[in-house]
Structures are given as structure tokens and as C-alpha cells.
Amino acid sequence: MTYLPLDLLDLSLAALLLIANGAISIWFRLGLERTLAVSSLRMVVQLALVALALKVIFGLDSPLWTALFALFMTAAAAYEVFSRQERRVAGPLTLALGAGAPFLAGLIATMFAAVVVIGPDPWYAPRYVLPIFGMMLGNALAGTSLVLNAMTTGAETERVAIEARIALGATRFEALDTVLRRALTTGLMPILTAMATTGIVALPGMMTGQILAGIEPVEAAKYQVMILFLVAGSTGLAVVAAGLGSVLLLTDERHRLRLDRLTPR
Amino acid sequence: MLRVEKLRIGSLPSLSFAVADGECLAVEGPSGSGKTRILRAIADLDPNEGQLFLDGIERQEMPATDWRKHVRYAAAEPGWWADTPRQTLPATEFADARTLRLVTALGLDEALLDRPINRLSTGERQRLALARAILDEPRVLLLDEPTAALDAGATEMVEEVIRYQLQARRSVLIASHDTELIDRLAHVRLQLAPTARAHPAGTASQGPLPA
Numbered sequence: 001m002t003y004l005p006l007d008l009l010d011l012s013l014a015a016l017l018l019i020a021n022g023a024i025s026i027w028f029r030l031g032l033e034r035t036l037a038v039s040s041l042r043m044v045v046q047l048a049l050v051a052l053a054l055k056v057i058f059g060l061d062s063p064l065w066t067a068l069f070a071l072f073m074t075a076a077a078a079y080e081v082f083s084r085q086e087r088r089v090a091g092p093l094t095l096a097l098g099a100g101a102p103f104l105a106g107l108i109a110t111m112f113a114a115v116v117v118i119g120p121d122p123w124y125a126p127r128y129v130l131p132i133f134g135m136m137l138g139n140a141l142a143g144t145s146l147v148l149n150a151m152t153t154g155a156e157t158e159r160v161a162i163e164a165r166i167a168l169g170a171t172r173f174e175a176l177d178t179v180l181r182r183a184l185t186t187g188l189m190p191i192l193t194a195m196a197t198t199g200i201v202a203l204p205g206m207m208t209g210q211i212l213a214g215i216e217p218v219e220a221a222k223y224q225v226m227i228l229f230l231v232a233g234s235t236g237l238a239v240v241a242a243g244l245g246s247v248l249l250l251t252d253e254r255h256r257l258r259l260d261r262l263t264p265r
Numbered sequence: 266m267l268r269v270e271k272l273r274i275g276s277l278p279s280l281s282f283a284v285a286d287g288e289c290l291a292v293e294g295p296s297g298s299g300k301t302r303i304l305r306a307i308a309d310l311d312p313n314e315g316q317l318f319l320d321g322i323e324r325q326e327m328p329a330t331d332w333r334k335h336v337r338y339a340a341a342e343p344g345w346w347a348d349t350p351r352q353t354l355p356a357t358e359f360a361d362a363r364t365l366r367l368v369t370a371l372g373l374d375e376a377l378l379d380r381p382i383n384r385l386s387t388g389e390r391q392r393l394a395l396a397r398a399i400l401d402e403p404r405v406l407l408l409d410e411p412t413a414a415l416d417a418g419a420t421e422m423v424e425e426v427i428r429y430q431l432q433a434r435r436s437v438l439i440a441s442h443d444t445e446l447i448d449r450l451a452h453v454r455l456q457l458a459p460t461a462r463a464h465p466a467g468t469a470s471q472g473p474l475p476a
Binding site for chain 1: 308309310311312328329330331333334337338339340342343344345346353394397398401
């Protein structure tokens with residue numbers, strides 16, 4: 001098995017399929033032509049830039065540049081998640097939690113994978129560390145985003161019950177424990193579902209990529225299993241950190257529920 | 266005795282007053298004058314300024330959770346976080362015996378404790394929440410519309426229970442639209458509008474403190 005590189009002509013042919021999408025939009029008057037053009041152009045430009053940046057960073061093989069790129073990935077991901085939050089606690093602490101929890105969870109899982117499991121030389125080899133960190137980060141962020149949303153909506157809808165418990169002398173963690181447990185379940189559900197259905201519904205992207213690149217399916221599957229273990233671990237860490245952090249943000253040190261801190265709808 | 270000094274909540278004028286043991290203070294004023302806000306602030310449920318003393322001990326000297334074990338707010342709309350009322354009560358033998366007495370005194374059947382919340386009437390829920398609020402014998406009761414959902418008979422039973430709390434030297438602050446109930450229970454009145462000051466009435470033992 002060999003790896004078959006794509007040239008510009010191959011890509012142009014594949015892009016022809018987008019024209020079908022455009023035709024659908026015009027035919028059904030969906031008005032999505034513009035969005036379609038912008039989205040596909042963004043995709044091409046972003047991937048080209050990332051590929052170039054990765055090429056440079058792989059060449060440099062420097063821990064500093066690897067770390068900087070990982071931070072950049074975190075910032076970009078956090079921004080995406082943030083723009084999708086319905087309501088959140090106003091102020092910089094939410095951002096710190098929303099970006100910090102997945103970043104730390106991703107960092108821990110990636111270091112663990114690099115140092116203990118895979119063992120590349122050097123251990124920070126960007127070729128291994130950055131793609132793995134990206135997968136950890138993406139999943140941890142998705143989980144964090146779900147938890148933050150579930151915590152604010154839960155606190156809002158359960159306000160009367162939460163305050164009843166607080167009035168009876170409960171601590172903030174006791175009063176919010178139902179909401180917290182439900183939010184954690186919500187945050188963990190995607191990875192649990194992903195593990196249960198992986199390979200049956202669709203081949204995971206990374207495994208597909210490795211197979212296309214000429215790796216034996218069994219070897220590719222082994223990598224995928226490791227990645228899913230790591231993803232489960234880092235998502236769990238991020239989800240718990242986001243949930244506990246949310247309790248602190250939604251309440252104050254006098255154990256009061258502080259829905260007044262939420263951004264206006 | 267509960268002493269409130271320069272309590273400030275948002276834009277409401279600052280309030281100072283005291284409620285002695287066994288005394289009932291009625292918080293009065295039109296809708297929107299801040300009755301609920303004041304009761305909530307005394308239980309430290311919303312951000313507020315001022316000093317509150319329970320038997321000379323300032324609120325900030327104890328954890329907020331301890332303060333609320335002594336100074337208990339019972340909301341007009343009771344909250345439930347489990348399927349049945351009993352699951353929201355402390356599960357001790359003492360509590361069980363006391364629950365039974367309280368529930369009976371409030372004219373309710375003990376079987377209601379194990380009925381799903383959504384199959385209870387508004388009035389039943391309100392009385393069960395009142396029983397839950399006084400179960401662990403807090404020193405100060407902050408009752409927000411305790412009879413809003415009740416008929417005359419049930420109101421009478423709630424009134425009896427409140428009277429018993431007063432006899433047991435507990436302080437009661439009550440906000441209610443039932444003026445007759447207030448007339449029968451209150452020793453002191455706190456009129457919130459137009460100027461929020463305490464006016465002693467009837468057998469008041471405590472007058473207003475300078476604001």
C-alpha cells in the first residue's frame with residue numbers, strides 16, 4: 001500500500017461537487033449561496049495556513065513554538081465555543097474557565113500520551129503532540145461548552161428549588177448538586193456515545209486518515225483506541241472542572257445563587 | 266433577638282429595627298415596595314449591606330449556611346428538588362416525629378409526605394413547605410405570604426402554628442396581604458412605603474432604632 005498524493009487538478013475536481021450544493025440553494029431559494037462560498041473559502045484558506053504553520057513548526061522542532069501553537073489553538077477554539085453560549089456569567093472568569101478547563105485537560109492528556117504511551121523523540125515532537133492536543137482540546141471544549149450551558153440553564157430553571165435548599169441552610173454545592181450532576185451527564189454523553197458507536201456508524205476521521213496514508217487498518221485501529229481513551233479522560237477532567245467552576249461562578253462565598261451575574265438574554 | 270442595622274438592598278432606603286424573642290413583626294407595603302426583598306436580604310439570600318445581629322452575634326461572624334439555619338426564609342412559592350415532600354426533609358427520628366406533629370397541626374394527612382409533588386395542591390405544598398421551614402426550630406422565621414394559597418380553615422391552622430412558634434420565644438417576620446391575619450398576629454409593623462421606618466403598634470416591646 002502506498003500513499004497517493006493529490007494535485008491541484010484533483011482538488012478542483014472535488015470542488016465541483018460544491019456547485020451541486022450551490023444549485024440546490026438556488027433551486028430551493030435557500031439563499032445560502034453566499035454562506036456556502038464564504039464557508040468553503042474559509043475552509044481552504046484556514047487549512048492552507050495551518051498546514052504551512054505546521055510545516056514550519058515541525059521543521060523547527062522547538063518546545064516553545066509547539067506550546068505557542070497549542071495556545072493559539074486554544075484561543076481559537078474558546079472563541080468558537082464562547083460565541084455559541086446562550087447566557088453566561090458576565091466577566092473574564094467565564095472565559096478563563098471555558099478556555100482553561102479544556103486547555104489543562106488537553107495538556108495533561110497530551111503530555112501523558114507523549115511521555116508515557118507513545119514516547120516520540122523528543123517527547124514534545126510537534127508532529128505527535130499538536131494533532132493529539134487538537135483532538136483532546138476539541139472534545140474537551142465541546143464537553144465544557146455543554147456543561148457551561150447546562151449549568152446556567154439548570155440554575156435558571158431550577159432557581160426556586162435551589163434557593164429553597166439554600167434558605168434551609170444548604171451549601172452552594174449541596175444546593176446545586178442536582179443541576180451539577182445533570183450537567184456532567186450532558187457533558188460526558190457525546191464521548192460515551194462516540195465510543196459505543198465508533199466503527200459501526202462511521203470510521204473515525206483519524207483512523208480514515210491513517211488508512212488513506214497507507215497504514216495497516218489494525219495499526220490505525222490501535223491508534224484510534226488510544227486516542228479515544230485519551231479523549232474520554234481529558235473530556236472527563238474538563239467536564240468536572242467546568243462543572244465545579246460553574247457552581248463557584250453562579251454563587252458567591254455567602255452561598256447565594258447569583259443569577260444577577262448572568263449576561264442579559 | 267434579631268437586630269437589623271442600616272440594612273440596604275439596592276435602591277431601597279436603609280432600614281434599622283429589632284425584633285424581640287416571641288415577637289411578630291409585620292412587613293407592610295404595596296406590591297413592589299420591597300417586602301420580599303427585605304425578607305430575602307435578612308436571610309442573606311441576595312447581596313445586601315448592613316449589619317444583622319442574632320443574640321448579639323453579627324451575621325458575618327458565622328458561615329452563611331449557619332445563619333440560615335437560625336434565620337429561616339420561607340418563600341411564597343415553595344421549591345422542591347425531589348419527587349416527594351419527605352425526600353426534601355432531614356431523615357432523623359427526631360425530625361420524623363416532629364414532622365408528623367407539624368403536618369397534623371397544619372391539617373394535613375401524613376400520607377401526603379410520600380405523594381409526588383405534582384399531585385399535591387398549591388395549598389398542600391405551601392403548608393408542607395412551612396412545616397419543612399420550622400422543622401429544625403430556627404430562631405427567626407421570615408414568612409413570605411404564608412397563607413396566600415389557603416382557605417379560611419387552613420389559614421387558621423397556619424396562624425395557630427405561627428402563634429405556637431411565638432410562644433416558644435421565636436421571632437417571626439411576616440409579609441402578607443391578609444390584613445386580618447396581620448392584625449391578629451403582629452406586635453410591630455414595618456411600613457415600607459412611602460418612607461421605610463418601623464412603627465410600634467399594640468404591645469410593641471421594641472421601637473424603631475435610628476436609621
